[in-house]
Amino acid sequence: MFFGLPLHPLVVHAAVVCLPLAALGTILMAFWPAAARRLWPAVLFVATVALIAVPLSVSSGETLADTVGENALIEAHEEQGEQVLPFAIVLWLAALGLSLATRFMGHGRHSPHEGTRPRWYVGAMIVLAILALVGGVGGTVAMVRAGHSGAETVWSK
Structure with a gap:
């Protein structure tokens, strides 16, 4: 409880805002x-907040x-909520990888490191882009599915 309110709805809103925002930023970076080059610190921060908020939401x-008390709607909502964490982890890994590539490898054109990139760089960027799409969209x-089932649980009574 937080000031007499259940902690779950408060923590969930951090995840609901940060995860899609991190998804958009990570996909843009990819x-x-x-x-x-401009967004990597903010995107990595928001993705980290989302990664922390998702398991806190599940726990709360x-x-x-x-x-x-348990019922069928709450159980369905719990199952859908638990499905978010693997995607949040994948999204965070993509945001971290893209941030590191941007910061240390000069991701993008007109980079001072452009001629010195190792052979595996292009392959790594393709993998990170795929991870960004899977983690972000998934x-x-x-x-959204978990949120919808949670709203049904609250408003069906």
Whole structure:
């Protein structure tokens, strides 16, 4: 409880805002190098907040479910909420990889490191772009599904 309110709805809103925002930023970084050079610190920060907020949301949701009691709607919501974390981890790894590539390898055109990049660089960037898409799109879809089932749980009573 936080000032008499259950912690779950408060923590969930951090995840609901940060995960899609991190997804958008990470995907932009993967496909638009000029954006990566400007956005990487903010995107990595927001992705980190999302990565922390998602398991806190699951944990606080389990505590709230113990308080209000289990039913079929709550169980479905819990299952869908638990599906968000793997995508959040993938998204964070993509944001971290792209941030490191931007910071230390000069991701993008007109980079001072352009001629000195190792052979594996292009392959790594393709893998990071795929991870950004999978984590970003998958995480956002999983978050929307979990949020919808949570809203149904609250408003169906």
